[in-house]
Amino acid sequence: EDKVVQSPLSLVVHEGDTVTLNCSYEVTNFRSLLWYKQEKKAPTFLFMLTSSGIEKKSGRLSSILDKKELSSILNITATQTGDSAIYLCAVEAQGAQKLVFGQGTRLTINP
Amino acid sequence: NAGVTQTPKFQVLKTGQSMTLQCAQDMNHNSMYWYRQDPGMGLRLIYYSASEGTTDKGEVPNGYNVSRLNKREFSLRLESAAPSQTSVYFCASSDFTEAFFGQGTRLTVV
Numbered sequence: 525e526d527k528v529v530q531s532p533l534s535l536v537v538h539e540g541d542t543v544t545l546n547c548s549y550e551v552t553n554f555r556s557l558l559w560y561k562q563e564k565k566a567p568t569f570l571f572m573l574t575s576s577g578i579e580k581k582s583g584r585l586s587s588i589l590d591k592k593e594l595s596s597i598l599n600i601t602a603t604q605t606g607d608s609a610i611y612l613c614a615v616e617a618q619g620a621q622k623l624v625f626g627q628g629t630r631l632t633i634n635p
Numbered sequence: 636n637a638g639v640t641q642t643p644k645f646q647v648l649k650t651g652q653s654m655t656l657q658c659a660q661d662m663n664h665n666s667m668y669w670y671r672q673d674p675g676m677g678l679r680l681i682y683y684s685a686s687e688g689t690t691d692k693g694e695v696p697n698g699y700n701v702s703r704l705n706k707r708e709f710s711l712r713l714e715s716a717a718p719s720q721t722s723v724y725f726c727a728s729s730d731f732t733e734a735f736f737g738q739g740t741r742l743t744v745v
Contacts, residue, residue, distance in 0.1 A: 530677070558733060566725060566736035567678075612677060614734070622668065622685075622693065623727075623734055627677035 526551040528615050530626035538634050541603050545629045547613030548595040557596050558623070559587055560612040567612055570598070603633045637661050641726045641737030648716040648744045656711040656740050658726030666729040667709035668693075669701060671722040672739075678725065684709055716744045 527550045537543055549557065556574045560567035571580040573589035573596060580587050584601045600607055610628040617624075639660045648654055660667065665686045670678040670693075680693030684703040698720060700712045709728075713720060721744045726737040 528677075565738050569733040569735075572733060614678075622666075622680060622683045622691075623729065624680065624694075625670070625678035 526615065526617060526624045528613055528624050528626035530611075530613050530629050532629060533627060534630045534632075536632045536634065537603060539603060539605060541633075542599065542601045543603060543631060545598040545600075545611050545613075545631070546595065547598070547626055548593075549613075549615045549624075549626075550594065551615050551617045551624065553618035554591070554594075555616045555618040557589055558614045558616070559596070559598050560614065562610040562612055562628070563608075570611075600631075605633050605635055607631060608633045639726055639728055639735050639737040641724075641740055643740060644738065646740060646742050648713075648742065650717060650744060652716050653712065653714050654716065655713075656724055656726070656742075657708070658710065658737055659708045660728040660735070661707065662728060662730065662735065663706070664728035664730050664735075665706070667703065668727045668729070668734070669699070669709070669711045670725045670727065671695065671720075672725060673722050681711065681724075716742075718744045720744050 531546045558572045559570040571587045578589040587598045589596045612628045613626045614623040642657045668683045669681040682701040684690045687706045724740045727734045
């Protein structure tokens with residue numbers, strides 16, 4: 525059974541800190557790993573990582589895929605209160621045509 | 636461009652009542668999904684449809700049925716609601732570069 529596990533489940537830091545969120549997966553025939561940010565409503569897309577694109581960066585956010593370790597990390601540098609959200613990791617398997625989500629990491633940035 | 640439209644936004648049901656959650660996407664995606672989100676559980680897949688005319692069970696299908704009416708629409712039906720189905724429900728569609736989500740339905744079963 526496909527499985528995605530995120531850690532930590534909850535994280536509280538001060539504004540300006542750097543955080544690293546983890547996602548590990550077990551899936552048959554891995555195709556891609558996606559990161560989402562969820563604030564009050566629907567998740568919004570951040571990154572997609574595949575075998576041909578294992579590192580992505582956008583501003584203060586960056587993500588790396590480690591296919592050997594079957595995991596990914598999401599880094600946020602110089603955190604701001606607006607980064608407070610639940611961060612979701614999802615994995616897609618080749619041919620399965622479905623996304624399996626982890627439990628999410630609830631990140632709280634205190635001023 | 637509306638993206639994924641999900642209705643209703645809020646619903647309160649009594650135990651045993653039935654209802655259908657509607658979802659439509661205008662992005663010509665083949666794949667559509669229904670998830671539920673409970674505190675600390677992330678998004679759990681209820682059913683998905685890889686293409687028009689096909690549906691498959693996800694992780695938590697019991698108590699639900701779905702219909703892929705056409706390429707645009709994918710509905711979720713609760714035949715006899717139970718308090719355990721109190722949750723936030725998200726519909727999504729995907730072209731396999733990313734998934735696009737509806738705004739969610741907060742369902743309470745009393």
